[in-house]
Amino acid sequence: MIPGERPSITILNTQQEHVPALAELQRIVFPTLTDDELLTEEKYLKHLEIFPEGQFVALMRTPDGDRVVGATSTFRTNFDFDHIQHTFLEASADGWLTNHDPNGEWLYGIDLAVHPEFRGRHIGRRLYEARQQLVYELNLRGEIAGGMLPGYHYHRRKLTIAQYVLRVKQGRIFDPTLTMQLKNGFRIRGILYNHLTDPRSNNAASLIVRENPYYRPTQEAPRRARPVRRVPRPSRPGPSPAPPFGI
Numbered sequence: 001m002i003p004g005e006r007p008s009i010t011i012l013n014t015q016q017e018h019v020p021a022l023a024e025l026q027r028i029v030f031p032t033l034t035d036d037e038l039l040t041e042e043k044y045l046k047h048l049e050i051f052p053e054g055q056f057v058a059l060m061r062t063p064d065g066d067r068v069v070g071a072t073s074t075f076r077t078n079f080d081f082d083h084i085q086h087t088f089l090e091a092s093a094d095g096w097l098t099n100h101d102p103n104g105e106w107l108y109g110i111d112l113a114v115h116p117e118f119r120g121r122h123i124g125r126r127l128y129e130a131r132q133q134l135v136y137e138l139n140l141r142g143e144i145a146g147g148m149l150p151g152y153h154y155h156r157r158k159l160t161i162a163q164y165v166l167r168v169k170q171g172r173i174f175d176p177t178l179t180m181q182l183k184n185g186f187r188i189r190g191i192l193y194n195h196l197t198d199p200r201s202n203n204a205a206s207l208i209v210r211e212n213p214y215y216r217p218t219q220e221a222p223r224r225a226r227p228v229r230r231v232p233r234p235s236r237p238g239p240s241p242a243p244p245f246g247i
């Protein structure tokens, strides 16, 4: 590589060989999450079995080979926008994605992670672009995600979480995650309380949505979405027979 040149980044569908590095990246990027909220190697392998086209990795070329510097995991679902409250574990079937519905009309992104040393180089943006491209290809209605709000703790003494989110939306406050998501075309649809373990945001997250402007309704009548139900925890680690998420 020429000195001063930016290392080349490639986005591709996750392969089994990336899985150990992905589990390591989770612990670095999501230090506040509990063990059951973090994606493990076993969970990543399950995602590849269930919905390989929805799993993406960002690789940086180094003299020692490709290095995993970012990733995102997704699944397909239907979503009831009249009953938005849900936890990360409910949405993701405890992180296993066994609730993936091959006919689901929305892509649900359960995470987006960029290694702290490589942020601000549009790796996150490119991972979101890969997700958007998949939404177009599958003719889905769009994308849904529960976005973390890591900047809230600087403002918690003066603002409620709702006031904080509104100010970020208005561009009056910068949030390291939500500001970037808004720049990438997501819109805020609500606040998810007790969504996941993050003391910085009192465990809250934003419900963000990016609709597919090219979505073409199919002939089939749309199925009605059901509210999210709590997914029973498995008694020991392993894929849980989770009910479908909000069909």
Ligand SMILES: CC(C)(COP(=O)(O)OP(=O)(O)OC[C@H]1O[C@@H](n2cnc3c(N)ncnc32)[C@H](O)[C@@H]1OP(=O)(O)O)[C@@H](O)C(=O)NCCC(=O)NCCS
Pocket: 029, 110, 111, 112, 113, 114, 115, 118, 119, 120, 121, 122, 123, 124, 125, 126, 146, 147, 148, 174, 176, 177, 179, 180, 183
């Ligand atoms: C959110 C996250 C994925 C962003 O990844 P990233 O690769 O740094 O994002 P990008 O480089 O694509 O975009 C960053 C944007 O924010 C801007 N930005 C970054 N730091 C900034 C700052 N301090 N002030 C203003 N803008 C800033 C960048 O300029 C860029 O905007 P642009 O597209 O207009 O140039 C990354 O910070 C991360 O992994 N965070 C922790 C996990 C997380 O919150 N994930 C998302 C929810 S699950």
